[in-house]
Each structure stands twice: as C-alpha cells, then as structure tokens.
Amino acid sequence: MARMGFFTDTSVCIGCKACEVACKEWNGVPDDGFDLLGSSYDNTGGLGASTWRHVAFIEQPAKANGDFRWLMESDVCKHCTHAACLDVCPTGSLFRTEFGSVVVQDDICNGCGYCVPACPFGVIDRRSGGTAVKNGGLAQKCTLCYDRLGAGMTPACAQTCPTESIQFGDIDELRARADARLRELHESGVAEAQLYGHDPDDGIGGAGAMFLLLDEPETYGLPPDPVVTTRDLPDMWKRAALAAVAMAAGVLGAFAGRRG
Amino acid sequence: MVPEAEFTSYYGRPILKASPWQDDIPAYLFLGGLAGGSALLGAGADLSRRPALRRASRLGALGAIGLSFAALVHDLGRPSRFVNMLRVAKPTSPMSVGTWILTAFGPCVGIAAAAEVPRLVPRPLRGLVRRAARPAGLAAAALGPAVASYTAVLIADTSTPTWHESYRELPFVFVGSAAAASGGFGMLLAPVAEAGPARRSAVGGALLELAASQRMETSAGLAAEPLHTGRAGALLRASQALTLAGAVGTLLGGRSRPLAAASGAALLAGSACTRFGIFHAGQESARDPKYTVVPQRERMAERGD
Numbered sequence: 001m002a003r004m005g006f007f008t009d010t011s012v013c014i015g016c017k018a019c020e021v022a023c024k025e026w027n028g029v030p031d032d033g034f035d036l037l038g039s040s041y042d043n044t045g046g047l048g049a050s051t052w053r054h055v056a057f058i059e060q061p062a063k064a065n066g067d068f069r070w071l072m073e074s075d076v077c078k079h080c081t082h083a084a085c086l087d088v089c090p091t092g093s094l095f096r097t098e099f100g101s102v103v104v105q106d107d108i109c110n111g112c113g114y115c116v117p118a119c120p121f122g123v124i125d126r127r128s129g130g131t132a133v134k135n136g137g138l139a140q141k142c143t144l145c146y147d148r149l150g151a152g153m154t155p156a157c158a159q160t161c162p163t164e165s166i167q168f169g170d171i172d173e174l175r176a177r178a179d180a181r182l183r184e185l186h187e188s189g190v191a192e193a194q195l196y197g198h199d200p201d202d203g204i205g206g207a208g209a210m211f212l213l214l215d216e217p218e219t220y221g222l223p224p225d226p227v228v229t230t231r232d233l234p235d236m237w238k239r240a241a242l243a244a245v246a247m248a249a250g251v252l253g254a255f256a257g258r259r260g
Numbered sequence: 261m262v263p264e265a266e267f268t269s270y271y272g273r274p275i276l277k278a279s280p281w282q283d284d285i286p287a288y289l290f291l292g293g294l295a296g297g298s299a300l301l302g303a304g305a306d307l308s309r310r311p312a313l314r315r316a317s318r319l320g321a322l323g324a325i326g327l328s329f330a331a332l333v334h335d336l337g338r339p340s341r342f343v344n345m346l347r348v349a350k351p352t353s354p355m356s357v358g359t360w361i362l363t364a365f366g367p368c369v370g371i372a373a374a375a376e377v378p379r380l381v382p383r384p385l386r387g388l389v390r391r392a393a394r395p396a397g398l399a400a401a402a403l404g405p406a407v408a409s410y411t412a413v414l415i416a417d418t419s420t421p422t423w424h425e426s427y428r429e430l431p432f433v434f435v436g437s438a439a440a441a442s443g444g445f446g447m448l449l450a451p452v453a454e455a456g457p458a459r460r461s462a463v464g465g466a467l468l469e470l471a472a473s474q475r476m477e478t479s480a481g482l483a484a485e486p487l488h489t490g491r492a493g494a495l496l497r498a499s500q501a502l503t504l505a506g507a508v509g510t511l512l513g514g515r516s517r518p519l520a521a522a523s524g525a526a527l528l529a530g531s532a533c534t535r536f537g538i539f540h541a542g543q544e545s546a547r548d549p550k551y552t553v554v555p556q557r558e559r560m561a562e563r564g565d
Contacts, residue, residue, distance in 0.1 A: 087352040088417060110342060112336055112345075113335070121275070122419075126280040136337070223275050225556035225559055225565075229419050239427070243432045255305075255457045
C-alpha cells in the first residue's frame with residue numbers, strides 16, 4: 001500500500017474554512033466553544049482534541065506594494081514518519097495504518113496524555129468533558145479519515161476544498177507536485193514561497209502532511225525545526241541507567257561506613 | 261539577564277501543547293523517588309541489622325508507592341482503563357517501561373512491608389511472608405533506583421522544552437532528590453543510633469541534586485529560564501534552600517533527635533519542591549512559543565539553514 005497524505009498549498013487557500021466544517025461533520029467531532037479570538041478571521045485558535053483542521057489567518061503589511069496581504073493556511077496533523085505520539089503511547093492505542101498515517105484507537109486509549117507533550121507540533125490533545133462527551137478523556141486528532149480511506153474515498157477536508165489548496169494522494173506524487181509548485185511560484189517572483197515537512201531528512205523523517213508556505217513556519221504557528229523527541233531516547237536511557245547505578249552505589253555505600 | 265529574544269509567533273499562541281497533567285504527576289515523581297530510595301535503605305538496614313530503620317523504610321516505601329500508584333491512575337483520562345498499559349511492553353515509551361518496573365516493584369515492596377506488620381497478614385501466610393521478606397526487599401532494592409530515575413526520562417522524552425533540554429542532567433537531579441528524600445524519611449522516623457546510613461545517603465543525595473541542578477541550568481540554555489520565573493522559580497528556590505538547610509542540619513546535628521527530624525523533614529519538603537518546580541517550569545516552557553522558536557532558530561543558524 002502506498003503511503004498517503006496531504007499537500008496543503010497555502011498560496012491558493014481562500015480561508016473559507018470548509019475543511020474545518022467538513023472534518024467536524026464527517027468525524028462527528030464535538031464543538032469546543034464559540035469564541036471571538038480577535039485574531040483576524042480565526043476564531044478556532046489552533047489544532048486540538050476537537051479541532052483536526054484549523055485555518056490560520058495572518059494579516060501583514062505586504063512587502064511588495066506597501067498594501068496589505070492576507071495569509072491563510074489550513075493546518076492539520078503532520079502524520080510524521082517518526083511520530084513521537086506513537087512512540088511514547090504506553091497502551092499501543094496510537095498505531096500506524098496501512099496508509100502510513102498515525103491513528104488513535106479510541107477503544108484502547110486510556111487518556112494518559114503522554115502523547116500531548118510528546119508531539120513537536122502541538123497537534124494531539126486530550127479531549128476534556130469526561131465520559132459525558134464522545135471520546136471524552138481520550139487523546140484525539142486527525143485520522144486522515146481512516147474510515148474513508150478504507151472505502152477508497154478522499155479525506156473529507158480535501159474532498160470539500162474548493163480551490164484544491166488541500167490535495168490528497170500518494171506522498172511521493174504529492175512531493176513532486178509540491179516541488180513543481182514551488183518552482184512555479186519562485187519563477188513568477190514569489191521568492192518567499194517555501195515547502196514545509198517535505199524533506200525526508202528533517203527531524204521527523206518528513207511529514208505525511210506537507211505544506212507550501214508564503215512566510216516562515218512560526219508565522220503560521222508551526223515550529224521551524226521540529227525534531228522527534230525519541231531521537232534522544234537511547235541517550236536518555238543510558239543516562240538514567242548511569243544515575244540509577246550511582247544511586248544504588250551511593251545508598252548502599254552509606255551502610256559501609258562506621259556503625260551509628 | 262539574557263536579553264529578550266526576538267521571534268515571530270502566531271498571535272503569541274503556544275506552538276506546543278503543555279501536558280494535560282495535574283499536580284498528580286509531580287507528586288508521583290516525588291513519591292516514586294521516595295519509594296525507590298526507601299526500598300534501597302530498607303534492604304541495607306535489613307542486611308546490616310538495623311530493625312527500626314528497616315521498618316521505617318519498608319513501610320515508607322509501600323506507602324509512597326501506593327500513593328504514587330493512586331496519583332498515576334487518578335491522572336488518566338479514563339482511570340478504568342489503567343490495565344490497558346499492560347497490553348504492550350514498549351521500550352520507546354518510558355511510561356510503558358515505568359509501568360512494568362512498577363508492576364514488578366510494587367509486590368516486592370508489599371511483601372517486605374507486610375513482614376513488618378505480621379498481625380495484619382492472614383495467619384496462614386505469615387510464615388511465607390517472613391521467609392520471603394528479605395529476598396523481596398532485595399528485589400525491591402534492585403528495582404528502586406530504576407523507579408527513581410526512569411521518571412526523569414518520562415518527562416524528558418517530550419517536546420516540552422525545559423524537560424527535554426535538561427535530559428542529560430535530569431536523571432541525576434532525580435536520583436539525588438530521591439536519596440535525599442528517602443534519607444530524610446529515615447532520619448525522621450528511625451532513632452539516630454540506626455540512622456547513620458540514612459544521614460549519609462541524605463547528604464550525598466542532596467549534594468548530587470544541588471550539583472546536577474546547577475549543571476542543568478547551563479546546559480539547558482534558554483529552556484532553563486522558566487526554572488527561575490513565576491511559580492516554578494519560587495518552588496525551586498524553596499527546594500534549594502530546604503535541601504541545603506537539610507544537608508547542613510544533618511551534618512551538624514544529625515545525632516540530635518529533634519535536629520535529625522527537622523533536617524529529614526526539610527529534605528523531604530525540598531525533594532517535593534524540586535519535582536513540583538521542574539514540572540511547572542516545563543509546563544510554562546510549553547505555553548510560551550519563545551522556548552520553541554528561538555532555540556530551533558538558533559539550531560538552524562548553526563547548521564547554516
């Protein structure tokens with residue numbers, strides 16, 4: 001099975017939020033409050049347990065004509081090649097599917113919350129509300145519409161996107177498409193265009209959801225150089241073992257001294 | 261003071277998610293250390309024939325591990341599904357590794373502690389518990405240091421800047437803190453004539469904790485900043501003062517019963533403040549995008565990106 005994923009081309013996003021709505025509808029994601037956040041047209045805030053697509057809106061003075069430009073970007077789980085959430089999950093609830101995506105099994109997750117601080121993108125979260133809410137108390141995030149993929153369908157967000165800003169497909173093909181689009185934009189003078197999550201040699205081994213951005217990643221609330229925390233885990237275990245040996249030697253050594 | 265770092269963010273919102281953990285988790289970190297250290301002291305006291313220290317340490321280890329287990333389960337989003345931890349064993353998940361360490365440690369500590377209160381053990385089992393107490397206590401002692409040090413990996417193996425960036429020193433801070441706490445506990449409850457090893461272990465642990473914390477400050481870079489500010493800063497300053505006072509009190513007055521008890525209490529409180537301080541510093545570092553963006557940008561600049 002080929003690895004499937006998203007390429008989100010923010011240069012053609014119109015900020016309609018149809019992806020947010022389609023995702024909520026298809027996946028039965030409960031509402032998580034209606035707030036006015038005072039951040040342009042973004043009243044969603046960010047990805048979380050009950051927001052699996054999030055459209056960011058950034059208003060900037062444009063560099064070229066002195067006017068103003070509006071950046072819009074539909075953010076989503078990156079379905080990392082080296083996924084920290086999956087690595088640290090102590091129940092095996094998080095798993096990698098035959099499509100290469102990373103999915104929570106709702107009937108296994110016990111809500112330990114370890115995946116939440118593990119994620120270098122701040123995507124996954126524990127749904128509040130306890131058992132009164134659907135999947136309350138459990139870790140929740142984008143499933144790449146695992147159920148739709150199994151039926152040969154396209155994820156709801158990509159299906160509904162009216163400008164094809166969200167493209168779904170085979171990761172290798174999407175990467176080639178992203179490269180081509182970047183070249184096209186650079187040739188037409190959009191020098192600030194850059195790809196994000198497309199490089200298999202980055203700190204997460206490349207994302208299953210890559211982006212074309214028109215500014216630096218942190219402008220959109222993305223980490224500029226994400227690294228999977230478990231990359232350092234062998235070193236951590238070594239140091240913990242050393243510390244444990246030191247402790248055993250120290251405490252038992254305390255008995256070796258003079259009586260009293 | 262480090263100059264205010266310049267960075268871009270999305271409306272100042274966090275990039276990372278802070279852990280959803282409540283105070284259960286730092287309490288668990290503290291109690292796990294106390295249990296691990298007490299298991300070691302209990303076994304040492306058993307072998308060196310110090311019955312009062314043995315009794316205090318074994319019962320202390322059981323109490324601490326019992327409470328820490330309760331804290332751990334209470335913090336789950338679905339406590340009834342705790343047993344799902346036991347369906348896999350994953351070396352990539354420090355929480356999975358820790359669950360298995362605790363699963364082995366708990367019963368050993370329980371048997372060793374049961375031998376101290378034979379009247380609470382059902383009559384037919386008393387002989388068995390008495391014979392099993394020493395081997396169980398030794399097994400608990402073998403696992404104790406792992407119980408105390410794995411929790412450092414537990415929090416360091418995250419994207420939370422302050423926890424991850426201090427992963428090199430954190431296990432040493434934690435075992436030092438654990439030795440100080442368990443030594444302090446022994447000093448609090450055992451007579452001074454038997455508490456010599458508890459005193460030495462407490463002072464050694466306190467010094468290790470203070471030294472490793474100092475080193476952590478420099479190696480964590482910008483991510484060390486939340487260790488000094490707000491609630492975390494106050495907790496860690498309290499921890500330093502209590503640990504230092506406890507160590508000095510132990511050295512100068514460890515043979516006086518009241519001073520030994522006061523020093524032991526100070527060391528216990530210091531250890532608890534260390535765990536709560538480091539916990540809250542990490543939470544704060546995840547909430548401020550500065551600690552995510554600035555070090556990553558520096559890393560990229562060093563690489564020449």
